[in-house]
Amino acid sequence: MNVDVTDAILISLRAALFGTLLATPVALGLGHLLARRTFPGRSLLAAALFVPLVLPPVVTGYLLLALFGRGGPLGFLDVPFHFAACVVAAFFVSLPLFVLSARQAFEAVDPRYEEVAATLGSPRAATFRRVTLPLALPGLAAGATLAFARALGEFGATVVLAGNLEGETRTLSLAVYALLETPDGDDAARTLVLASLVLSTLSVVLYEVFRRRARLRLELPG
Amino acid sequence: MIRFDLQLRIGTRDARLTLDVPATRLAVVGPSGSGKTTLLRALAGLHAATGHVQVGDEVWLDERRNVPTHQRRAAWVPQDALLFPHLDVRANLLFGAPNDDELREVAELLALTSLLDRRPRHLSGGERQRVALGRAVLARPKLLLLDEPFAALPASQRLALAEGLRARCDARGVAVVLASHDRDDVRALAEVRYGLEDGRLVGA
Numbered sequence: 001m002n003v004d005v006t007d008a009i010l011i012s013l014r015a016a017l018f019g020t021l022l023a024t025p026v027a028l029g030l031g032h033l034l035a036r037r038t039f040p041g042r043s044l045l046a047a048a049l050f051v052p053l054v055l056p057p058v059v060t061g062y063l064l065l066a067l068f069g070r071g072g073p074l075g076f077l078d079v080p081f082h083f084a085a086c087v088v089a090a091f092f093v094s095l096p097l098f099v100l101s102a103r104q105a106f107e108a109v110d111p112r113y114e115e116v117a118a119t120l121g122s123p124r125a126a127t128f129r130r131v132t133l134p135l136a137l138p139g140l141a142a143g144a145t146l147a148f149a150r151a152l153g154e155f156g157a158t159v160v161l162a163g164n165l166e167g168e169t170r171t172l173s174l175a176v177y178a179l180l181e182t183p184d185g186d187d188a189a190r191t192l193v194l195a196s197l198v199l200s201t202l203s204v205v206l207y208e209v210f211r212r213r214a215r216l217r218l219e220l221p222g
Numbered sequence: 223m224i225r226f227d228l229q230l231r232i233g234t235r236d237a238r239l240t241l242d243v244p245a246t247r248l249a250v251v252g253p254s255g256s257g258k259t260t261l262l263r264a265l266a267g268l269h270a271a272t273g274h275v276q277v278g279d280e281v282w283l284d285e286r287r288n289v290p291t292h293q294r295r296a297a298w299v300p301q302d303a304l305l306f307p308h309l310d311v312r313a314n315l316l317f318g319a320p321n322d323d324e325l326r327e328v329a330e331l332l333a334l335t336s337l338l339d340r341r342p343r344h345l346s347g348g349e350r351q352r353v354a355l356g357r358a359v360l361a362r363p364k365l366l367l368l369d370e371p372f373a374a375l376p377a378s379q380r381l382a383l384a385e386g387l388r389a390r391c392d393a394r395g396v397a398v399v400l401a402s403h404d405r406d407d408v409r410a411l412a413e414v415r416y417g418l419e420d421g422r423l424v425g426a
Contacts, residue, residue, distance in 0.1 A: 119266050121292055
């Protein structure tokens with residue numbers, strides 16, 4: 001079996017990056033909503049966001065295939081078995097982690113900063129832009145890093161929705177799996193495993209850096 | 223000039239706080255937990271209340287209207303200053319200011335000129351309180367809500383600062399509500415003093 005190591009790494013990085021970018025506005029919106037507003041169904045929404053975290057990724061993939069597959073409500077987008085399917089899978093598996101991190105990042109901002117800003121004449125949207133968002137930013141960056149790392153390691157949903165097409169949808173994880181089935185694939189598999197370890201470690205280090213920065217910005221201990 | 227008649231909850235009890243004689247510089251004294259901070263927050267529109275609030279010729283609260291906080295121009299100086307930690311002193315001071323015309327004057331009044339480029343985490347408690355005062359003053363408020371504003375300042379600075387602040391507010395027609403339990407602060411800044419006891423304002 002022919003496996004291009006560089007291709008696999010690049011496909012994973014691109015899918016994780018685009019998936020995280022797509023998830024950013026959704027995570028910020030839902031995270032802020034859950035952190036700052038009370039509304040009917042809030043607890044239900046918060047609980048529903050946990051479901052994809054505990055659902056077997058293959059099941060998530062199956063559900064995504066039902067949504068995006070031929071005959072599905074979003075079938076016209078022609079997503080399955082293209083690179084876009086890797087992005088969609090990355091988006092859905094990383095979103096819950098991102099929303100939970102964003103919620104924590106917004107909750108860590110003392111709402112009295114926003115109240116002081118209002119008494120100084122700042123309307124709600126301007127306060128979000130000038131106070132809430134900059135204060136939550138390191139925490140949000142930590143969340144984005146975590147989401148990116150999760151997307152990078154994605155396997156189950158991708159294999160169902162995107163298949164395992166060389167140069168198109170064969171991500172790092174899928175390539176390792178393919179190589180394990182190949183008699184002389186050990187060397188290439190080792191390279192990919194090493195790449196995976198390096199990328200994951202970098203993500204976790206970056207996450208820790210952002211988390212510390214968040215505490216520093218909010219003048220919290222530790 | 224401020225007058226109000228507010229029904230609100232202080233902790234777990236219902237309260238009615240009435241200032242029947244309009245005042246320009248009002249001090250509210252009372253023990254911790256009596257509701258001084260809650261009153262200031264209600265005047266800013268940050269704590270739910272019904273009734274009537276009028277500052278100058280503007281009605282902020284009555285049966286028909288409840289002007290949102292950002293349109294009230296009631297600048298709040300919380301006890302713990304709450305400077306925006308991501309902004310330096312200059313940006314904090316100018317946060318609500320329409321322009322930087324008065325920055326130098328206010329920085330001099332509050333002895334902040336040498337601190338303009340510092341971040342809040344590098345300021346002492348007293349410096350933070352002075353920046354919070356400057357930030358509120360520069361927002362050109364109609365009402366200044368001061369919650370123990372001089373608590374972290376040494377006694378030697380308090381009087382001069384209170385007098386400077388009073389002169390500035392008088393010159394610009396800014397009403398002041400001061401919550402404090404320091405007698406000297408109250409004497410230096412306020413013209414009328416009320417006690418907050420058992421959910422009522424009592425003239426003193």
